[in-house]
Amino acid sequence: MNLVANIDWDRWAAPALHGLRIVLILVIAWISIRVLQRAVRAVRMRVERRMGEAEGTGRAATLGRVLRYLIAVVVGTVAIMLVLGELGVSLAPILGAAGVVGLAIGFGAQSLVKDYFTGFFLLLEDQIRTGDIVTIAGISGSVEDITLRHVRLRDYDGNVHFVPNNLITTVTNMTRSFAFAVMDVGVAYRENVDEVMQVMRQVGRWMRADEAYADLILEDLEIAGVESLGASSVVVRCRFKVAPMQQWTVRREYLRRVKAAFDDQGIEIPYPHLTVYAGVDKKGDAPVLPLRMARQAANNGARQPAA
Structure with missing residues (x-):
């Protein structure tokens, strides 16, 4: 009893109070992190159920992972600062040194910081999804x-490209909502363009009636008209509105069927050729083409003895 009475309670009251505060700060920080991270998971699961798409699920999972990491960093940093304050450590020099160090790191890692910011907004704005066919930084695949650091692409040849997010300034997404399968068909100058377009429309109707392509093609064939007068052909442009990522499949099949239909109708798809024009004089008479070299070569071949 005398030992208990001789304890200097005033001496230990302040350290005990600081220790209790430190424990309380750590407990509150831990609870806050767990609660906020559980809330992020709940929101992510709700978004995934609402979207019901693999692409949306991947985007929500990536954003959820980023938010949980940020919550842990922010809450943990605040808790550490409060604990240091309870221990009597002055925060002003630490904050000043942290500012200087952060500034140096910022200058030395600008591209890395830009990677993370660009990656975050790529995900937040839903510019790219897993499985999309895109062109970024001059690379298609x-x-x-998708991470906060880079985007991984695989091109048609199977090559894998890792594109840092800080290099992404423009995103060309070829598989969002719908696409257009654009075809340029060249025919000979002697062909009737109106008849050619009629055959092209008929092939388009056959494709839409085909069960294998009915779900891929969203609208009837749209013929823009004569796109150009080439060196050896008249080019007619047309297009289908198709489901995402199906423009290449529809384009290849349509060109195959157009080739078969043109063969049946006798419509010529010409090879590139060159027309030699000798010219005419003032009376309208064409001069005789000099074939001296060809005749000489033929005569030389005739003189050679048989082997």
């Missing part, structure tokens, strides 16, 4: 993975 299928998106296999």
Whole structure:
């Protein structure tokens, strides 16, 4: 009893109070992190159920992972600062040094910081999804993975490209909502263009009636008209409105069927050729083409003995 009475309670009251505050700060920080991260998971699951798409699920999972990481960093940093304050450590020098160090790191890692900011907004604005066919930084391919650091693409040849997000200034997404399968068909100058267009429309109707392509083609064939007068052909442009990522499949099949239909109708798809024009004089008479070299070569071949 005398030992208990001799304890200097005033001496230990302040350290005990600081220790209790430190424990309380850590407990509150831990609870806050768990609650906020659970809230992020709940929102992510609700978004995934509402979207019901693999692409949307991947985007929500990536954003959820980023938000959970940020919550842990922010809450943990605040808790550490409060604990240091309870221990009597002056925060002003630490904050000043952190500012200087952060400034140096910022100058030395500008591209890395830009990677993270660009990657975050790519995900937040839903510019790219996993599985999309895109062109970024001059590289085209299928998106296999998106992180805050880079986008992983696989091109048609199977090559994998890792594109840092800080290099992405323009995103060309070829598989969002719908696409157009654009075809340029060249025919000979002697063909009737109106008849050619009629055959092209008929092939388009056959494709839409085909069960294998009915779900891929969203609208009837649209013929823009004569696109250009080439060196050896008249080019007619047309297009289908198709489901996402199906423009290449529809284009290849349509060109195959157009080739078969043109063969049946006797419509010529010409090879590139050159027409030699000798010219005419003032009376309208064409001069005789000099074939001296060809005749000489033929005569030389005739003189050679048989082997």
